[in-house]
Amino acid sequence: MRVLKIVPFCLMFILIGCGPQSNRSKDAMPPLMKMDSARGCVSESNLLAAGLIGGQVVQKADPDSNFAVLIISGGHICTASPIRDNVLLTAAHCFDKDKLSDTVAVFYPSLSCESGYDKRQHSVPALSVAIHDDFKSDVQIDKTEGDMALVFLSSKIPDNYPIYKVGQPSNIAAGSDLVLYGYGRTNSNGGGSGILRKIHVGSDNYVVSELNKRVVINQSQGSGICNGDSGGASLVTNRDGEMQILGISSYVTGPTEDVCSAMGVQTLASTYNDWIERIIAEQGNANPIPNPEPNPEESR
Known part of the structure; x- marks a missing residue:
């Protein structure tokens, strides 16, 4: 790996x-x-x-x-x-x-x-x-x-x-998908950078670890983050129905021939909120x- x-x-x-x-x-x-x-x-x-692997292209006319x-x-x-x-x-x-x-x-x-x-x-x-x-x-x-x-x-x-506001993991609405937007590649070895894409990651395909300051995304199903998506936010819906930032894309793991295919890891934004405000x-x-x-x- x-x-x-x-x-x-x-x-x-x-x-x-x-x-x-x-x-x-x-x-x-x-x-x-x-x-x-x-x-x-x-x-x-x-x-x-x-781009986002498995992502849908976002056109200029799209509301998002x-x-x-x-x-x-x-x-x-x-x-x-x-x-x-x-x-x-x-x-x-x-x-x-x-x-x-x-x-x-x-x-x-x-x-x-x-x-x-x-x-x-x-x-x-x-x-x-x-x-x-x-x-x-x-x-x-x-x-x-x-x-x-x-x-x-x-x-x-x-x-x-x-x-956007930075959200707290404790305030995520039950079953909330991660919504990811990014300008990165569509796979480890292909093109696609420079074009905005979006994906939804179901609640059973990501884990939040406040101890490790990470959001970990299961990318084995063909959806996730790749080169160029660095810094992009995962957006979640909080209990008040507001979209807020959960994580910031950091790195991926996977086999050498397809490094974006296994796991995507984000930095948990809320653990750095004091630094951001300061x-x-x-x-x-x-x-x-x-x-x-x-x-x-x-x-x-």
């Missing part, structure tokens, strides 16, 4: 190349893709060559097309969720501490050119990224804690994006800041 960090999908069409980093494997790296340099989009055939946010940092794709008007919650392992300054959030369900994505309209740069002190990037992912990060944006999220208070960005004035040069 192999343990693998859910490697953020490497955007080699942005970088010249992505070398292997600590706890990241060469076999998870995608082929070179051709990018439209002006719009920042990729042809759909490239994105789909060869705004339920997750795509993060690009250091040339890699991850998934995130808004918890304030300009703060996103995601995974710590999505970031290289030397490349935080190029982090952007994408508010669109697909990077494909056919979908209408245009980075000049649909992306927002990050002001800063806060990574939990307990997270150790040089330690095997299942041996470290604190795989949690906050992204502070340079402007508030679009008005039609929901802001960092937001310290950053002083708990309230939204105005959207910047449009740059005429960028619209040409």
Whole structure:
């Protein structure tokens, strides 16, 4: 059984190349893709060559097309969720501490050119990224804690994006499914990154462990998380009928030939709620800041 960090999908069409980093494997790296340099989009055939495994594609017209946010940092794709008007919650392992300054959030369900994505309209740069002190990037992912990060944006999220609360496991409605949204691959060896997908995981296929600070997902039935879904939230319904964040996708385990096929593991978000609130208070960005004035040069 192999343990693998859910490697953020490497955007080699942005970088010249992505070398292997600590706890990241060469076999998870995608082929070179051709990018439209002006719009920042990729042809759909490239994105789909060869996400959430077993997931359903979320189209722009779908009512839940705004339920997750795509993060690009250091040339890699991850998934995130808004918890304030300009703060996103995601995974710590999505970031290289030397490349935080190029982090952007994408508010669109697909990077494909056919979908209408245009980075000049649909992306927002990050002001800063806060990574939990307990997270150790040089330690095997299942041996470290604190795989949690906050992204502070340079402007508030679009008005039609929901802001989620972090839920308490004790308040989950009986029999609540996990609802997962992610921009990751559709299987361990295939394509699919850069397109938002969703799945439902039944209550008998996940376990919450407050002691281990984990949400463990049984992926043996062909549904779950994979490369690029890192940082994406599992949403559950609480006893008041509100959708809240339960876990943040961290890593997968499985045989070498199909590492996403056995078990998905998320960091239990509620165990880090004190850290989340403290960092937001310290950053002083708990309230939204105005959207910047449009740059005429960028619209040409």
